Amino acid sequence: MGKGQPKPTKPPPTKAKAAKAAGKTPAKKAAPKEPEGKVVSDNRKARFRFEIVETLECGVQLLGSEVKSLRDGKLSLDEAYARVKDGDVWLVGADIAEYKQATLWNHAPKRPRKLLMHAVEKIKFAGQAHEKGLTLVPLKVYFNARGIAKVLLGLCRGKKLHDKRETLKKNDARRDMDRAMRRR
Structure with missing residues (x-):
């Protein structure tokens, strides 16, 4: 350090740091009660009919009566x-x-609803759907921890009949193994 330069100073400690240094634990604020995230609807048929390539969480523009119904x-x-x-x-x-x-x-009841997402996500996600011939399918609608309605949107590729049969066989085999393990 030179003679003309001021000496750097530390910022004053926060209340929490000062309390910790004094050996006291700071009082915690009571967190507001928020819902944990309630699932409204899950599109299980989509998971059977489509192979999910990528997912994206986005908001949805709703009217008041739609939110109450959800x-x-x-x-x-x-x-x-x-x-x-x-x-x-x-x-x-x-x-x-x-x-x-x-x-x-x-x-x-069946009106189109605008999905809310960032411009970059729109370009990337919707562009992939258009270029690669993929489908945008809503997989789940839920309320997040803050109580806001969200849609889990999937970029999906349709399954062929033999793929669906293979999925059914895997599920049956897994169920049989689970049953056998429970009987032991």
Whole structure:
């Protein structure tokens, strides 16, 4: 250090560090009660019909009555898929049942819903679907720990009939082994 340069100083210790140095444990704040993440719907048929190449978690733009209906668990993803239109990704065919208490301000059950994702993810994910001939399929809809509705979107390739049969055989064999292990 030169003569004209000031001596570096340490920032003052935080309350937690000061309490730790004094041998005290800092008081913990009570964490707000948040849901652990409730699964609304799981698309099990998609896992049988398609080979999942990659997955992506994205948000979904919903109306108030749709959120209330989702919290009741009234969602069907059987015929749902995602489509790229005008640079946006849309969830098509997902059936969210009407919320009875919404009466006049209810939603259309099968309306397309915009999926929320970063621009880079849109380009990468939707571009792969278009170039490689893959399908965007919603695998799961759930509420995260903060209570926000999320969609797990899969980039999928369709299975052939012999692949489906092979999957069934593997599942049967695994089930038989599990039964044999439990009997021991």
